[in-house]
């Protein structure tokens with residue numbers, strides 16, 4: 485399994501249905517990022533082919549956010565292990581039995597070469613009000629901590645959370661868990677549909693291992709230059 489990075493790194497989210505475009509982005513940003521992310525948009529359009537193509541440039545974070553009964557998620561994990569992703573996601577809300585089944589499936593498939601299993605806590609697009617609409621009261625921070633404990637106890641290697649919860653998770657769980665953090669916006673970048681955001685510098689200062697950054701890179705006129713500028717802003721941190 486991929487270890488923790490020595491310094492916080494960038495993961496470029498390749499959100500497009502076109503594999504040629506995704507591969508072009510991967511090639512351009514590769515000198516400035518540690519990983520590339522294949523998510524639902526690209527995987528639903530291109531499947532494993534997309535993973536194989538972009539993996540030629542950087543290790544792949546396969547973000548399909550599994551959330552189903554334990555047997556089905558275990559089967560999905562076995563299937564995607566054939567693609568050798570460095571990390572994969574499932575929803576913490578799927579519960580401890582599901583998470584433990586995913587971890588076992590990854591170990592059975594690849595042993596020590598297995599992907600890191602990351603539990604998504606509360607999506608970064610949720611505000612307190614949006615979360616309450618789903619029946620979860622008390623705000624994102626409380627729910628993130630609850631799901632984090634459940635997921636780590638069940639065998640997850642790390643968590644996906646917003647920049648707002650990073651320092652609280654470090655206080656609660658120490659340096660061990662991988663913290664992978666989307667909702668990152670350089671000063672002046674469009675927020676888009678993200679609710680809980682912070683700058684790359686503040687997110688790293690809070691204790692993130694990986695920053696997941698999509699549109700601030702891929703919607704820029706020059707994605708390579710945008711990735712380079714973010715990487716430069718983090719140099720020495």
Ligand SMILES: O=C(O)c1cc(=O)[nH]c(=O)n1[C@@H]1O[C@H](COP(=O)(O)O)[C@@H](O)[C@H]1O
Pocket residue numbers: 497499521523547573604606607608609644645666667668676678696697698699700
């Ligand atoms: O699991 C994720 O990566 C994820 C979790 C989450 O809570 N919020 C979130 O934005 N993401 C992903 O992170 C990326 C963020 O993209 P941008 O908002 O364009 O920077 C997208 O690919 C999302 O699917």
